[in-house]
Amino acid sequence: MRTQRQVVDYSLQKRAVLRELLAGRVGTYDVCDASPYLKNAARFHGEPTDRRCPICRSENLTLVHYIYGDELKQSAGQARTLAELPVLAMTLREFQVFVVEVCLGCDWNHLVEQYLLGRDGLPGDGDGAGGSEQDAAGAGNVGRRRREAQR
Ligand SMILES: [Zn+2]
8 A cells, every 4th residue: 555654564473473382382272362353353344365374274364454543533443444444544644554364263363564554654745646736836836936046
């Protein structure tokens, strides 16, 4: 996504958990503890993947995108489909996205990454999509300034 920034990748932490599990230092009960809310979010707003669950290896993982931020008001903390994110990113200045992978078979779940989305991440000041009126006005100013400079 164009406005994606400040990405934090949690794959190292995930690998550490899987290592602990393999070594028997944590049990599957400790890591396969998806709440009913998370599983519902995965069913209704989740993004299916073709990656197998690292624990049960019988189901594919589902990605759930949770959104947080002051501008979201009562929607903060809700799950959104991946398709809804670009629309929000064009309407809001900034919000945080947390991506969680879930297995609906064995309840494995882990934070995958987090990042910021929103118009604040667009390059430059209004030189991208949106605010075309402002762009035109800006270009006009530059033109006027150039003409004034030539006098
Ligand atoms: Zn699983």
